[in-house]
Amino acid sequence: MxxxxxxxxxxxxxxxxxxxxxxxxxxxxxxxxxxxxxxxxxxxxxxxxxxxxxxxxxxxxxxxxxxxxxxxxxxxxxxxxxxxxxxxxxxxxxxxxxxxxxxxxxxxxxxxxxxxxxxxxxxxxxxxxxxxxxxxxxxxxxxxxxxxxxxxxxxxxxxxxxxxxxxxxxxxxxxGKQRTLSRFNSYLNFDEAIKRFWKECDDTEMRLFYFPLYIWWEVTAIMPTRPKEFLLTERDCLTTDATGTYLKLRKNRLKGSGRSVHYKLDKDYYTINVKIPERISKALQWYLDETRDYDDTSINTLLITDTHYWKWRQKKHENSRFLTYVNLNTILRYFYAEVLEGMYGYHIAGYGEVTDYDAKNIERIHLGDSRHFSMISLMQQGGTPLLAMVMSGHEDEEMSMHYATNMSTLVECQTMRMYREIKKGNTEFLLSTMPQLEIKDRKKVKLTDGTYCDSVLFQNANMEDCYKAYGPDGEMGYCPGCRHHLTDGKSHFGSKSVYEREITERAKELITAVNNVRNERGCMETVGELVLRLKDATNGYQQFLIEKKMKEEANGKTETDQ
Structure with missing residues (x-):
């Protein structure tokens, strides 16, 4: 031996x-x-x-x-x-x-x-x-x-x-820590790098070694999934019908449920079928074909360990029953060293290192990050209520609320990356049905309390913008919570914090509504309405950021938020 x-x-x-x-x-x-x-x-x-x-x-x-x-x-x-x-x-x-x-x-x-x-x-x-x-x-x-x-x-x-x-x-x-802009930029850099690697790499042995990491990232972006749940995906996991291809995933029914533990996969986990895009189904089928001649794992999981240990020219270890969390973590660490740093020249940022999110820097992500990042991203993109139900299955509502505080940072990071693409001529900026954004200062009117409002609708006796501003107790027309409210008459482009606060509040409302439905205290119609309101808030913030950036460059300077 x-x-x-x-x-x-x-x-x-x-x-x-x-x-x-x-x-x-x-x-x-x-x-x-x-x-x-x-x-x-x-x-x-x-x-x-x-x-x-x-x-x-x-x-x-x-x-x-x-x-x-x-x-x-x-x-x-x-x-x-x-x-x-x-x-x-x-x-x-x-x-x-x-x-x-x-x-x-x-x-x-x-x-x-x-x-x-x-x-x-x-x-x-x-x-x-x-x-x-x-x-x-x-x-x-x-x-x-x-x-x-x-x-x-x-x-x-x-x-x-x-x-x-x-x-x-x-x-x-x-x-109460909020992820930094560079942190979210690292998620997006990682996303670009791993997809680029999978597209460009033609070394079968290398692809087999990194496949678990690639498919983990892709699948978790569609359905927020804990690492252990992902690793227990069954070998027979794909089904196809007239509507598309579906991936069968296991979800832990014990997390925060107070249920008894049966120590059996079929009792402690339930399965769901998730529709997946063609590129993911093709990657999964490729892996199944390439590994069909290897022995199944002891619990018949999708991911085998033979191709993992071949990295070090070793046979599968006798006590290796299935691909574990530690195996996947090892693959992630090698990807940082071998691919991100070695092949693509990323600078791996040190702990606590402040990095320029425009530069080619990347922080270390962790296996649990993907689920939480995808939850924030899906909420920000207006994920369906059913998906919101699954992704908000965090047993601690306070921790779920913590996600909401990170959403505006993600929107800002995505917008800045989008703006760089606009500048390069790789994409156009069209928000909703607006054919073009007119970059100009907004007229302001003084209110009775000495503050200012730059809402064009309000100045024309239309209260529609006012109806969108809610106070902490649900009161409508709450000026301090309105994106158009200016305390000192300064530029509209100094009201960044108002947008951030609005996104956070809309996200918290959505999380509360979803949890109410889960506890049979709410209705799905409310969830749908709040998804749309959150989407409106993120769209408004994106428009604000791009207008702000365009105005700054038109003036040849960078304005700071007041």
Whole structure:
């Protein structure tokens, strides 16, 4: 029997790293020791010994301690059996992992993510997996890549890595964080890159390795799906009739439902059929044809593991039952290193790095991101009420509301990208039935309270714009919530925040209405109306942004929002 050595990708994590692909081994640790000496020589690491469990580091401004001391009792009780190595070896691997992060990340980030790992190791895994997890995990992406590096075949490790996805949204919810413009630009860059790769790549072996990532991205954009649900897609998943081709997906009926767990796929999951475009059905059929001669997985899933391990010239591992979360995460990490950076020349932005969203920068996305990004995008595009019902199946309404706060940023990012295409002559800007936008200042009238209104309709005794402005208690004609309301008489193009607020409020209304229907307290007609209102708000913001950009360029300057 051939000895199977697990591989590890130290790099392309949630932060900017050096890309190293090698097994966890004595040689890998020795490489880390060499890197340690180099950082010590440069004065970044003050300690002289790799064996020290507390490394003092400095960037000439501040000193940051990296503490590799782990709780021995909790490790032995909960994690030694999971990783299959003693604590001393675990510490060595942790040090080696972090040595490869030096030189590309700020020291504070290294300290924060290391503390996250230490916090996890002293916690009962059941608490980490829990729906109501209360751990404060600040940099879950690094933790996911770290734990994914131990073994791709260990289902306990895979469950741990997958469970950490929820901490992206727990931490964001606790801190009220909104995704940045560069973050959404990264989603759109990734979308362009993976579709370009699939179109251009003619290497069958390479296509088979990256197919799970490509089809995951495409499918989740149509139907927001959790990684585990996607990975459990059945082999016999395609049906075709006169109306088109349908993909059968599994959806978890347990998430936040309070139902009993049966430990059977047919009891814990239900299936839905989703209509898919021709390009996706062709890709799926290609994969089924290319892999028909391989053995089925133990639970007969669409994605096999033979073509995954061939990447490292290995046979399928004996304990590899199906393509796991860790396998898919490994493919994602290789895509960043091999394709985005290696083939297409993207700059992989470091954790916390502020990037110009016009430039060729890309941040690290995570497997759970796709579902949430597609939910925001579908809502912004006015997805059907039925689709809204499925995609808002988040058990925490407060977290669903968090999506709403990100929608205006996505609209802005998409609009700026569209404007660049307009400037290049690759597309025209036609909004609704308007043949052309006239770029001119809007006349303003002073109101009784000293503020101003630039609504042309209002100035002609037409209250239609007023009817669209709602207050926090539902009152109609609420001036502070109107896009035409100006507090100081300044340009219409300084009212960006009003548009953003309107989109957020319309999205929140839609989420509330959908949840009411799910709980049998509302009606589908209301959902349909709110979808249209949200679409109207996003269209208005797009028109505003493009008019604003055109006016700025016509004046030869950039105006800032007031």
């Amino acid at each position: 051939n000895e199977i050595i697990p591989h590890v990708v130290l790099g392309t994590s949630a932060v900017r790293t050096l890309t190293v692909t090698e097994p966890f081994s004595v040689e890998m640790v020795e490489t880390a020791r060499t890197l340690f000496k180099e950082m010590n020589r440069k004065g970044v690491i003050i300690n002289d010994s790799f064996e020290d469990n507390r490394w003092m580091t400095t960037d000439e401004v501040s000193r940051v301690t990296l503490n590799f001391g782990f709780n021995e009792l909790s490790y032995k009780k909960w994690y030694e059996g999971c990783f299959g190595i003693p604590l001393s070896q675990f510490v060595e691997y942790t040090k080696a992992f972090y040595m490869h992060l030096f030189g590309s990340n700020v020291l504070k980030m290294l300290q924060t993510s290391l503390n996250d790992i230490r916090r996890i190791i002293r916690t009962d895994p059941e608490e980490v997996y829990g729906v109501n997890a209360k751990l404060n995990i600040v940099v879950p992406g690094v933790c996911i890549d770290f734990f994914s590096s131990f073994s791709e075949d260990n289902e306990r490790v895979s469950e741990l890595a997958e469970a950490l996805e929820q901490y992206f949204y727990i931490y964001a919810g606790k801190n």
